[in-house]
Amino acid sequence: MSLQVTDLSFSYGAKTALERVSFGVERGRFAALLGPNGAGKSTLFSLMTRLFGTQGGSISIAGHDLRVAPLAAMADLGVVFQQTTLDLDLTVQQNLRYFAALHGISGRAADRRIDVALDRLGMAERAGEKARGLNGGHKRRTEIARALLHEPKVLLLDEPTVGLDAVTRTGLTRHIHDLCLETGVTVLWATHLTDEVSDADQVILLHRGRLLADGRCGDLRGSASLSEYFAQMTGVSE
Known part of the structure; x- marks a missing residue:
């Protein structure tokens, strides 16, 4: 796995932000980290970029354990923050x-x-x-x-389309999908917008700090739209 998260937990005092979250993303895949606001996406990104230190579990980037070999891990990581x-x-x-x-x-x-x-x-x-x-x-x-x-071998994008119009959002997501195919970079794209995800993408669905689903988008949603599946799993509409 190009990106591996194992039993990751994090709390802000008494408030649990992530609870034993585990998933992996293979080289060259576009993975959508999908979840409503407050799901834990930003906390996960803060842990991956070492803005926060891990409290439990582990993160591996391009084969480098972030806690054991932080410099090697960060050298293989590219980041685009929300702001x-x-x-x-x-x-x-x-x-x-x-x-x-x-x-x-x-x-x-x-x-x-x-x-x-x-x-x-x-x-x-x-x-x-x-x-x-x-x-x-x-x-x-x-x-x-x-x-x-x-x-970098892994590219993190935290809500990269916030504030952009629909046409620009579509163009940007297409560029990143093409980038995966052309360069083999692994992408983790955090969003709460289901229209930014295609059926071939991996979906990692977070809600209230817990992993609800992890798999190919088309397989997970079945006959429902991704928006409908998202609402069924989280109880939250876009």
């Missing part, structure tokens, strides 16, 4: 160049990776534009391009 983290006064290219430098990538190697990442996300023509002037969709694409510069 934008671009420097708005820098251009698209400058934002990526700064990130590359933080990972020890410079010179021609940095130029090559930046060109490839921007081209793949359809942002090459906007390389010289300041981030402040980009629309929401282009900011997201820039952040995804940035997260791919160090060639």
Whole structure:
């Protein structure tokens, strides 16, 4: 498994946020971490990115135990957070160049990776534009391009389409699905929107900190729509 979570538990004082959550995602798969607000998705991402320390259970990224070999695990991880983290006064290219430098990538190697990442996300023509002037969709694409510069094996995206219109959301999800096929990167895409998930995707359904389901979307939903299945399992409508 490219990403493995085993018996993961976490509490905020007396409040349980995650309770013995276990799942795995194979290399090159698009996995949707699906759940309503408050399901535990953000807590899980905080644990995977070491913003929080694990209290129980384990996380393995590209074969590296996050607790035992944190540097190796984080080197194979790319992250796009829900809130934008671009420097708005820098251009698209400058934002990526700064990130590359933080990972020890410079010179021609940095130029090559930046060109490839921007081209793949359809942002090459906007390389010289300041981030402040980009629309929401282009900011997201820039952040995804940035997260791919160090060639991670696992890419985490936390509610990446929040605030985007339907057409932009559709285009972004299509780009990430294509990315899985083209590069073999493993994607964990956190969302509460069922229309961002296709039947071939893996669905990891969280609710109130517990894992309710884990499997291929088309198999899980059966004859119902994913939205109907989601409501049946959680009691929550989109």
